[in-house]
Amino acid sequence: MKKTLLITGGAGFIGSHVVRLFVNKYPDYQILNLDALTYAGNLENLKDIENAPNYTFIKADITDAAGINKIFNTYNIDGVIHLAAESHVDRSITDPNAFIQTNVMGTANLLNAAKESWKGNFEGKRFYHVSTDEVYGSLGETGFFLETTPYDPQSPYSASKAASDHFVRAYGNTYGLPFVLTNCSNNYGPNHFPEKLIPLFINNIRNNKPLPVYGDGKYTRDWLYVVDHARAIDMVFHTGKNGETYNIGGFNEWQNIELVKLLCTKMDEKLGREPGTSAQLISYIKDRPGHDRRYAIDATKIKTELGWEPSVTFEQGLDITIDWYLNNQEWLDHVTSGNYQSYYQKQYAH
Numbered sequence: 001m002k003k004t005l006l007i008t009g010g011a012g013f014i015g016s017h018v019v020r021l022f023v024n025k026y027p028d029y030q031i032l033n034l035d036a037l038t039y040a041g042n043l044e045n046l047k048d049i050e051n052a053p054n055y056t057f058i059k060a061d062i063t064d065a066a067g068i069n070k071i072f073n074t075y076n077i078d079g080v081i082h083l084a085a086e087s088h089v090d091r092s093i094t095d096p097n098a099f100i101q102t103n104v105m106g107t108a109n110l111l112n113a114a115k116e117s118w119k120g121n122f123e124g125k126r127f128y129h130v131s132t133d134e135v136y137g138s139l140g141e142t143g144f145f146l147e148t149t150p151y152d153p154q155s156p157y158s159a160s161k162a163a164s165d166h167f168v169r170a171y172g173n174t175y176g177l178p179f180v181l182t183n184c185s186n187n188y189g190p191n192h193f194p195e196k197l198i199p200l201f202i203n204n205i206r207n208n209k210p211l212p213v214y215g216d217g218k219y220t221r222d223w224l225y226v227v228d229h230a231r232a233i234d235m236v237f238h239t240g241k242n243g244e245t246y247n248i249g250g251f252n253e254w255q256n257i258e259l260v261k262l263l264c265t266k267m268d269e270k271l272g273r274e275p276g277t278s279a280q281l282i283s284y285i286k287d288r289p290g291h292d293r294r295y296a297i298d299a300t301k302i303k304t305e306l307g308w309e310p311s312v313t314f315e316q317g318l319d320i321t322i323d324w325y326l327n328n329q330e331w332l333d334h335v336t337s338g339n340y341q342s343y344y345q346k347q348y349a350h
């Protein structure tokens, strides 16, 4: 069936994997990739599909309401998969306004444009909002986030994502806008910007730079390979029920320090270093303010209702990821030149 889909944030980490999957898997769909190309957006991520006949890139900013309306007036959009966001917690601590603008106002602009352009005729239409498990706050040593867990965001990033989730549900409830929403755990994989833990530490190990572990290193995250997230988005977009929320995660919890040690071991092997060499780079530094202690997703609903589960183990996913970074030094050099250096100096000054 022919469809025109607007994917926002498609030049970013997760978005580029979603765009690739949809362009390759659905040749009858017209895929519009809308992205402002902030520091985190990079068209190099999509070199392999940039000339595909069913793919169009649109450089636009979701905070520009008039520009977004124009896009909805130009194209006959059937579905939106909304990933564009400011996504890094540390940046939200130093510059919360950018998160309010993009994540809250930008999402509202998309909702308004979809509502106006669909004019109450919602047959075959769908607004998919991609969100995070961080909206649920922090867990103690046990328990999981369920779809029914009350929201309790703790950082400016998670507060802005929580606000955007509320707006999506409110438009569904008030105007009947057909939506689905997913809350996913920490992703890792190729094309991840090296400000986040895994790609930052791979890059630093390779360059023999200190590995800045926040606080006591015993914070816990639940890691999912990015392609498995993209597969889940495909499944929820096509088979999820209107108005429903699905949690996505890999039942794969790691304390940061244990994950960092595993990365060091694997990097020693791959770089032909003596065992224990990279671990000497571990350096405990000042904690992130308001740092959430533990995240863990219960992904039972998406498995039992839609049949989704991860396709790779953490070991396999990490191997693919490390190999990708080691084989794509040029990509790393491009994204770590310029502004990245000043961000790094400021973030890790102490």
Ligand code: NAD
Residues within 6 Å of the ligand: 008, 009, 010, 011, 012, 013, 014, 015, 034, 035, 036, 037, 038, 039, 040, 041, 042, 060, 061, 062, 063, 082, 083, 084, 085, 086, 087, 088, 102, 106, 130, 131, 132, 133, 161, 183, 184, 185, 186, 187, 188, 193
């Ligand atoms: P990312 O930072 O790698 O990419 C974000 C993309 O959005 C970039 O291409 C950027 O250019 C674009 N963008 C930013 N501001 C924009 C604006 N104003 N207008 C248009 N485009 C803009 O982020 P990511 O890690 O790929 O995350 C994508 C989405 O998934 C986000 O909504 C994030 O909250 C959510 N999410 C991420 C994770 C994770 O672990 N990375 C987990 C769960 C949910």
Ligand code: DAU
Residues within 6 Å of the ligand: 087, 088, 089, 090, 131, 132, 133, 134, 184, 185, 186, 187, 195, 196, 197, 198, 200, 212, 213, 214, 215, 219, 220, 221, 256, 288, 295
């Ligand atoms: O849970 C989903 C979220 O995961 C997404 O919504 C966010 O967009 C994504 O950035 C990610 O947020 P985190 O804050 O969990 O990811 P980050 O990679 O920044 O940090 C992971 C853990 O590692 C966290 O406990 C902080 C710690 N950390 C991170 C960095 C960058 C360090 O100890 N040192 C570091 O230098």
